[in-house]
Amino acid sequence: DAGITQSPRHKVTETGTPVTLRCHQTENHRYMYWYRQDPGHGLRLIHYSYGVKDTDKGEVSDGYSVSRSKTEDFLLTLESATSSQTSVYFCAASQGSYEQYFGPGTRLTVT
Amino acid sequence: QKEVEQNSGPLSVPEGAIASLNCTYSDRGSQSFFWYRQYSGKSPELIMSIYSNGDKEDGRFTAQLNKASQYVSLLIRDSQPSDSATYLCAVNDSGGSNYKLTFGKGTLLTVNP
Numbered sequence: 001d002a003g004i005t006q007s008p009r010h011k012v013t014e015t016g017t018p019v020t021l022r023c024h025q026t027e028n029h030r031y032m033y034w035y036r037q038d039p040g041h042g043l044r045l046i047h048y049s050y051g052v053k054d055t056d057k058g059e060v061s062d063g064y065s066v067s068r069s070k071t072e073d074f075l076l077t078l079e080s081a082t083s084s085q086t087s088v089y090f091c092a093a094s095q096g097s098y099e100q101y102f103g104p105g106t107r108l109t110v111t
Numbered sequence: 112q113k114e115v116e117q118n119s120g121p122l123s124v125p126e127g128a129i130a131s132l133n134c135t136y137s138d139r140g141s142q143s144f145f146w147y148r149q150y151s152g153k154s155p156e157l158i159m160s161i162y163s164n165g166d167k168e169d170g171r172f173t174a175q176l177n178k179a180s181q182y183v184s185l186l187i188r189d190s191q192p193s194d195s196a197t198y199l200c201a202v203n204d205s206g207g208s209n210y211k212l213t214f215g216k217g218t219l220l221t222v223n224p
Contacts, residue, residue, distance in 0.1 A: 100212060
Protein backbone atom coordinates (compact mmCIF):
# COMPACT_ATOMS: atom_id res chain seq x y z
CA ASP A 1 0.00 0.00 0.00
CA ALA A 2 1.63 3.22 -1.19
CA GLY A 3 -0.67 5.37 0.90
CA ILE A 4 -2.31 7.01 -2.10
CA THR A 5 -6.00 7.84 -2.13
CA GLN A 6 -8.10 9.49 -4.79
CA SER A 7 -11.40 11.31 -4.52
CA PRO A 8 -14.01 11.07 -5.71
CA ARG A 9 -13.86 7.45 -6.85
CA HIS A 10 -16.73 7.90 -9.27
CA LYS A 11 -18.19 11.04 -10.78
CA VAL A 12 -20.77 11.85 -13.42
CA THR A 13 -20.81 15.41 -14.68
CA GLU A 14 -22.23 17.41 -17.54
CA THR A 15 -20.38 18.83 -20.51
CA GLY A 16 -19.02 22.29 -19.82
CA THR A 17 -18.79 22.01 -16.06
CA PRO A 18 -15.48 22.24 -14.17
CA VAL A 19 -14.32 19.14 -12.33
CA THR A 20 -11.53 18.71 -9.79
CA LEU A 21 -10.03 15.36 -8.89
CA ARG A 22 -7.89 14.99 -5.79
CA CYS A 23 -4.91 12.77 -5.12
CA HIS A 24 -3.67 12.49 -1.55
CA GLN A 25 -0.55 10.64 -0.39
CA THR A 26 0.82 10.00 3.06
CA GLU A 27 4.35 8.79 2.20
CA ASN A 28 5.97 12.18 1.51
CA HIS A 29 6.61 11.27 -2.14
CA ARG A 30 8.23 14.13 -4.00
CA TYR A 31 7.00 13.17 -7.49
CA MET A 32 3.35 12.80 -8.40
CA TYR A 33 1.66 12.03 -11.72
CA TRP A 34 -1.78 12.11 -13.26
CA TYR A 35 -2.64 9.56 -15.97
CA ARG A 36 -5.74 8.72 -17.91
CA GLN A 37 -6.48 5.21 -19.13
CA ASP A 38 -8.66 4.54 -22.12
CA PRO A 39 -9.31 1.37 -24.14
CA GLY A 40 -6.89 1.17 -27.02
CA HIS A 41 -4.63 3.88 -25.61
CA GLY A 42 -3.29 2.52 -22.38
CA LEU A 43 -1.98 4.83 -19.68
CA ARG A 44 -1.14 8.33 -20.85
CA LEU A 45 0.52 11.01 -18.77
CA ILE A 46 -1.51 14.21 -18.33
CA HIS A 47 0.59 16.30 -15.94
CA TYR A 48 3.18 15.65 -13.30
CA SER A 49 4.73 17.39 -10.31
CA TYR A 50 8.31 17.32 -9.10
CA GLY A 51 7.72 19.30 -5.95
CA VAL A 52 5.40 21.75 -4.25
CA LYS A 53 4.28 24.32 -6.85
CA ASP A 54 6.46 22.60 -9.50
CA THR A 55 4.44 21.02 -12.29
CA ASP A 56 4.80 20.27 -15.97
CA LYS A 57 2.78 18.94 -18.88
CA GLY A 58 2.59 15.38 -20.06
CA GLU A 59 1.59 14.08 -23.46
CA VAL A 60 -2.18 14.75 -23.19
CA SER A 61 -2.41 17.97 -21.15
CA ASP A 62 -4.86 19.99 -23.28
CA GLY A 63 -8.00 20.83 -21.29
CA TYR A 64 -6.41 19.95 -17.95
CA SER A 65 -4.63 21.94 -15.27
CA VAL A 66 -2.99 20.87 -12.02
CA SER A 67 -1.94 22.35 -8.74
CA ARG A 68 0.23 21.19 -5.88
CA SER A 69 0.22 23.49 -2.88
CA LYS A 70 1.23 20.80 -0.39
CA THR A 71 3.46 17.75 -0.73
CA GLU A 72 0.59 15.39 0.01
CA ASP A 73 -2.02 16.77 -2.40
CA PHE A 74 -2.04 16.92 -6.20
CA LEU A 75 -5.19 18.26 -7.84
CA LEU A 76 -6.29 17.72 -11.43
CA THR A 77 -8.85 20.14 -12.85
CA LEU A 78 -10.87 19.77 -16.02
CA GLU A 79 -11.68 23.38 -16.70
CA SER A 80 -14.69 22.68 -18.93
CA ALA A 81 -15.38 18.98 -19.16
CA THR A 82 -15.99 17.38 -22.55
CA SER A 83 -17.21 13.92 -23.47
CA SER A 84 -13.70 13.06 -24.71
CA GLN A 85 -12.51 13.39 -21.12
CA THR A 86 -14.66 10.48 -20.02
CA SER A 87 -12.01 8.12 -18.72
CA VAL A 88 -10.44 6.46 -15.72
CA TYR A 89 -7.94 8.75 -14.03
CA PHE A 90 -5.05 7.40 -12.00
CA CYS A 91 -2.70 9.25 -9.73
CA ALA A 92 0.76 7.84 -9.11
CA ALA A 93 3.67 8.82 -6.91
CA SER A 94 7.36 8.06 -6.59
CA GLN A 95 10.08 8.87 -4.09
CA GLY A 96 12.83 9.90 -6.48
CA SER A 97 13.03 6.74 -8.52
CA TYR A 98 11.29 5.31 -11.55
CA GLU A 99 9.15 3.01 -9.40
CA GLN A 100 5.73 4.57 -9.45
CA TYR A 101 2.88 3.49 -7.20
CA PHE A 102 -0.72 4.06 -8.15
CA GLY A 103 -3.84 5.19 -6.39
CA PRO A 104 -7.17 3.36 -6.81
CA GLY A 105 -8.41 5.53 -9.67
CA THR A 106 -11.37 7.79 -10.40
CA ARG A 107 -13.94 6.84 -13.00
CA LEU A 108 -15.24 10.02 -14.62
CA THR A 109 -18.19 10.15 -16.97
CA VAL A 110 -19.00 13.35 -18.85
CA THR A 111 -22.53 13.38 -20.29
CA GLN B 112 7.55 9.90 -29.63
CA LYS B 113 8.79 7.15 -27.34
CA GLU B 114 6.93 3.89 -27.87
CA VAL B 115 6.42 0.73 -25.86
CA GLU B 116 4.79 -2.10 -27.77
CA GLN B 117 3.01 -5.13 -26.39
CA ASN B 118 0.76 -7.74 -27.95
CA SER B 119 -2.74 -6.89 -26.78
CA GLY B 120 -3.74 -10.52 -26.48
CA PRO B 121 -5.68 -12.09 -25.11
CA LEU B 122 -3.05 -14.64 -24.23
CA SER B 123 -4.71 -17.77 -22.98
CA VAL B 124 -2.78 -20.47 -21.11
CA PRO B 125 -3.86 -23.51 -19.09
CA GLU B 126 -3.34 -23.59 -15.36
CA GLY B 127 0.17 -24.75 -14.47
CA ALA B 128 1.69 -23.65 -17.79
CA ILE B 129 4.27 -20.94 -18.39
CA ALA B 130 2.91 -17.62 -19.61
CA SER B 131 5.29 -15.49 -21.67
CA LEU B 132 4.62 -11.78 -22.08
CA ASN B 133 6.70 -9.62 -24.38
CA CYS B 134 7.49 -5.94 -24.75
CA THR B 135 9.65 -3.90 -27.11
CA TYR B 136 10.64 -0.27 -26.67
CA SER B 137 11.96 2.48 -28.91
CA ASP B 138 14.02 4.63 -26.52
CA ARG B 139 17.52 3.19 -26.80
CA GLY B 140 18.66 5.21 -23.78
CA SER B 141 16.18 3.62 -21.39
CA GLN B 142 17.71 1.92 -18.36
CA SER B 143 14.76 1.04 -16.12
CA PHE B 144 12.02 -1.43 -16.96
CA PHE B 145 8.92 -2.44 -15.06
CA TRP B 146 6.05 -4.86 -15.18
CA TYR B 147 2.71 -3.90 -13.67
CA ARG B 148 -0.26 -6.17 -13.15
CA GLN B 149 -3.75 -4.70 -13.45
CA TYR B 150 -6.84 -6.64 -12.48
CA SER B 151 -10.08 -5.60 -14.15
CA GLY B 152 -11.45 -2.45 -12.56
CA LYS B 153 -8.37 -1.98 -10.37
CA SER B 154 -5.22 0.13 -10.49
CA PRO B 155 -1.82 -1.02 -11.79
CA GLU B 156 0.35 -2.82 -9.25
CA LEU B 157 4.13 -2.95 -9.61
CA ILE B 158 5.29 -6.57 -9.65
CA MET B 159 8.78 -6.57 -11.21
CA SER B 160 11.57 -4.17 -12.03
CA ILE B 161 14.73 -4.91 -14.01
CA TYR B 162 17.70 -2.70 -14.78
CA SER B 163 20.44 -4.99 -16.13
CA ASN B 164 20.62 -7.36 -19.06
CA GLY B 165 19.71 -10.92 -18.21
CA ASP B 166 17.16 -12.53 -15.96
CA LYS B 167 15.69 -11.49 -12.64
CA GLU B 168 13.59 -13.97 -10.70
CA ASP B 169 11.05 -13.30 -7.97
CA GLY B 170 8.99 -16.30 -6.97
CA ARG B 171 7.05 -17.53 -9.98
CA PHE B 172 7.94 -14.42 -11.99
CA THR B 173 11.04 -13.94 -14.13
CA ALA B 174 11.80 -10.73 -15.96
CA GLN B 175 14.22 -10.85 -18.87
CA LEU B 176 15.97 -7.86 -20.43
CA ASN B 177 17.95 -7.55 -23.66
CA LYS B 178 18.94 -3.93 -24.19
CA ALA B 179 20.66 -4.61 -27.51
CA SER B 180 17.39 -5.94 -28.93
CA GLN B 181 15.31 -3.41 -26.93
CA TYR B 182 13.23 -6.26 -25.59
CA VAL B 183 11.77 -7.05 -22.17
CA SER B 184 9.77 -10.10 -21.23
CA LEU B 185 7.93 -11.50 -18.24
CA LEU B 186 7.60 -15.21 -17.62
CA ILE B 187 5.04 -16.53 -15.18
CA ARG B 188 5.68 -20.13 -14.16
CA ASP B 189 2.98 -22.44 -12.84
CA SER B 190 0.30 -19.99 -13.97
CA GLN B 191 -2.73 -19.74 -11.72
CA PRO B 192 -6.24 -18.46 -12.47
CA SER B 193 -5.44 -15.61 -10.06
CA ASP B 194 -2.76 -14.47 -12.52
CA SER B 195 -5.50 -13.57 -15.00
CA ALA B 196 -5.06 -9.83 -15.50
CA THR B 197 -3.66 -7.25 -17.88
CA TYR B 198 0.11 -6.89 -17.69
CA LEU B 199 1.61 -3.49 -18.46
CA CYS B 200 5.20 -2.95 -19.52
CA ALA B 201 6.72 0.41 -18.54
CA VAL B 202 10.02 1.97 -19.59
CA ASN B 203 11.73 5.08 -18.27
CA ASP B 204 12.04 8.20 -20.43
CA SER B 205 15.76 8.72 -20.85
CA GLY B 206 15.58 12.25 -22.29
CA GLY B 207 14.73 14.13 -19.13
CA SER B 208 14.39 13.90 -15.40
CA ASN B 209 11.36 13.71 -13.13
CA TYR B 210 11.23 9.94 -13.41
CA LYS B 211 8.66 9.68 -16.15
CA LEU B 212 7.57 6.35 -17.56
CA THR B 213 6.06 5.35 -20.88
CA PHE B 214 3.58 2.49 -20.66
CA GLY B 215 2.61 -0.11 -23.20
CA LYS B 216 -1.08 -0.74 -23.80
CA GLY B 217 -0.93 -4.03 -21.95
CA THR B 218 -1.41 -7.72 -22.64
CA LEU B 219 -4.51 -9.45 -21.31
CA LEU B 220 -3.61 -12.83 -19.82
CA THR B 221 -6.25 -15.46 -19.14
CA VAL B 222 -5.30 -18.59 -17.19
CA ASN B 223 -7.82 -21.36 -17.68
CA PRO B 224 -8.46 -23.86 -14.84
